[in-house]
Amino acid sequence: MASLTLNNVKKRFGHVEVLKGIDIAIDDGDFLVLVGPSGCGKSTLLNMIAGLDSISDGEVSIGDVVINDLHPADRDIAMVFQSYALYPNMTVGQNISFGLEMRNVPKPERDRKINEVSSMLQIEHLLSRKPGQLSGGQRQRVAMGRALVRDPKIFLFDEPLSNLDAKLRVDMRTEIKRLHQRLSATIVYVTHDQIEAMTLATKIAVMKDGELQQLGSPAEVYDNPANTFVATFMGSPSMNLVDAKVIEADASRTVLQLEGFDGEHQSIAFDVGFADLAAYVGKTVSLGVRPEDITEQADGEGTLHCKVDVTEPTGADTYVITSLGGKEVVARMPANISLSAGDMAHLGFNPEKLVLFDTDSGNRIR
Incomplete structure (x- = not known):
């Protein structure tokens, strides 16, 4: 695992600046949640960390290494998408191990990691099934397993629970919290749901219109909001x-x-x-x-x-x-x-x- 630093990060599309100088620093093992209304730039920022989108200005560093120009495959980052992004023609076991195969990890090591992760996520009985035979919650566990098996420096989650029903969202939220406590992993998590943010985060970054409104612990953001936007956005019912x-x-x-x-x-x-x-x-x-x-x-x-x-x-x-x-x-x-x-x-x-x-x-x- 590793720390993550965003230093004056900006993103422009033509003359439109959608991220306006974001400064965030989290320590090794932190769970950072990027939260804000739709269109505030949180998913764009996540994609820039992942290398799926270019950085117009500023620096993104993992540990002491600036990764602006690194290819996504060289950043040692694992991403869990909202849409699961599983290969429909592969079994659960093959989906989880695919990234390891691409890295030429020996089969005994692959099998050990698959067994370890599937046991952690309680999906051992699903390894021979294909994604089309799974529920939404099961598919999300498989997507998480595919990320976990790689043991990356940083995990990125892009609204992973938004496709699940309310009860399953609560259950999966608990599972993600439990995984973080067990692994002490460094996680960056995007959501528009402030309850998810309060529940999961060690640090919350509240965003609006491409600007960082406040960065702090859940208690700091809730009890001492920096402005009226944060005050009314965080909390249900709001302040x-x-x-x-x-x-x-x-x-x-x-x-x-x-x-x-x-x-x-x-x-x-x-x-x-x-x-x-x-x-x-x-x-x-x-x-x-x-x-x-x-x-x-x-x-x-x-x-x-x-x-x-x-x-x-x-x-x-x-x-x-x-x-x-x-x-x-x-x-x-x-x-x-x-x-x-x-x-x-x-x-x-x-x-x-x-x-x-x-x-x-x-x-x-x-």
Whole structure:
């Protein structure tokens, strides 16, 4: 395995720049997930690492070696595609061993590796079958086996679970996580599914319009999003964003004013100092709060008087939907919460978890 470094990597198609200077560095054994909406450039970036697409500017390095000009076959990378890309006329065993044959690996060594990988993926009983006889989940395991058997420096996964149904996606996600823990492999994984990103990654790179928005651990990206795009893209339900006027902000106390459900202004105070807010006193900022950080509390200066619009029981939780600042706000509460549509509730925010953004730039203040 090896580390991976992307240094100011750009991609242009004619005069159109689709990747605008990507800087990412991951260590040996990291699981990097590239996540973002369709068209943000994540698959293009993966193809450039693999050598399937050329690099317009910048450098891609594996370990200490710059691989910009290396042929894909010389990069020691294995790729698992969304479409599986199995040879239909070959058996499972032949599909897994094909790459080893092309590298003239002796048959006893090939057989040993096939047995080892098929046992790891629990597909020993499928080795004599052809891809047309397999389910989608079985085909994906075979595609993974073909990559694993090579023992490459880096594994690349291009939306490998997008063709599977919801239940199978969860199962395969667990299998990929288990494989990473067992192999300590260096993996780069592309998905548009932020749940997959949060579940699998040791590092997440959030992309939008060809630009890297944030690189960090799942906890960093979730708890301290760099901007409002990351805040709303990561998390399900996403982070609530509400306009709030800064009334007071010093080292020990913060007071914010929000528009209530009825259009009247309400204030919420915290005995916590948000020092970075001092320059925003009298100005409006965007207040971000995760649904799980909103709770029903006794009336006080740290609560807001809200009208419940809708409740959505999900089994483990109940989503309570209200409005603040003219925007819908979702709170994730215990399943047995005694609130119904039309009820009035006093809702409070966890001040340690609040994130505040500049309304003009969208960048995080605190």
